[in-house]
Amino acid sequence: MLYKLIYLLHVDYSWVNVFRYITFRTILSALSALIISFVFGKWVIEKLRAMQIGQYIREDGPPDHKSKAGTPTMGGCLILPAIIIPALFWADPACIYVWIVIFVSISFGCIGFVDDYLKVVRKNSKGLSALSKFSFQIVAALIVAIILFCSNEFDPRLNLPFFKKVSPDIGWAYIPLIVFIIVGASNAVNLTDGLDGLAISPLIVAFASYLVFSYLAGHTKIAEYLQIPYVAGSGEISAICGAVVGAGLGFLWYNAYPAEIFMGDVGSLSLGAILGTVAVITKQEIVLILVGGLFVFEALSVICQVAYFKITGGHRIFRMAPIHHHFELKGWPEPKVIVRFWIIAIILALFSFSTLKLR
DSSP states (O other), rough: OOOHHHHHGTTGGGGGGGGHHHHHHHHHHHHHHHHHHHHHHHHHHHHHHHHTTTTOOOTSSSGGGGGGGGGBBOTHHHHHHHHHHHHHHHTTTTTHHHHHHHHHHHHHHHHHOOOOOOHHHHHHOSSHHHHHOOOOOHHEEEHHHHHHHHTTTTTOBBTTTTTTSSSOOOGGGGHHHHHHHHHHHHHHHHHHSSSTTTTTEEEEHHHHHHHHHHHHHHOHHHHHTOOOOOOOTTHHHHHHHHHHHHHHHHHHHHSSSSSOOHHHHHHHHHHHHHHHHHHHHHTTTTHHHHHHHHHHHHHHHHHHHHHHHHHHSSOOOOSSSSSSHHHHHHOOOOHHHHHHHHHHOOOOOOOOHHHOOOO
């Protein structure tokens, strides 16, 4: 919105024309989010500490985590404004995709906020029941799915990487697919958020990747050259992805080991949902398996652990799930687990870019 007001001056000041370019506004969005997150980070930490909103540590967790008890949580309350404000300033308000992403940010953020609040009040790790949490998530994701599917510009053909002419039209089946992607991504990121800086850094890498994908998908000639689906208006999502990258970097300053604040469910659920939504909008849903491969791996480790435990009557595949705790219990120091997972996230993101030409 702000850039629209500034652009009105382009008649008198030619240099204002630079605000027309998505690349320039994406940079401004990232810098704005970084400044907001970094500057207000300390203030938010002090406020949360004063309100005694501290992390509850599960009793069966790694012994070293006991020292984290009481560390301020609900850091998503810092991250989300740092994303939404720059998005409103530097993205085109006429683009429906911008408002869809903002809706996802707020709706999933509210679900996470309630979950975190209940955990803090009850002083346990339960929060919202699984049924309630999934129900609210599915409803929010379903609203997004219906809006996108009913949009005149939405293409119900599924884009398959590595294949030039294979784009199956799945029709109405796209709606449950969108719901699955958004809800799945939201919970996968939530499961990954278990160590200092473990979730936010792969998220920064993932959103940096989708910043590129959204820009390419929104450019007619580039999309045609790379043989990827052209999505009119998706370029504006670059500004939002830039905001997430900037907000994430600012948050990482305080969330890096040893963490001064945790993002909580209000952050992890919303950021995961945003990632899934961006993947759907840019028609790069399948690529999300690569870009967010670390999150997928974490989620699968929990699913496999629970299923194997029930089938075998108490046996486990991993020492503890999600899998980052397995490596901790094997003796890996927490910083080593974190950095190695970051490296994996970067490698997977680089692999995802190979899909642009291998078709």
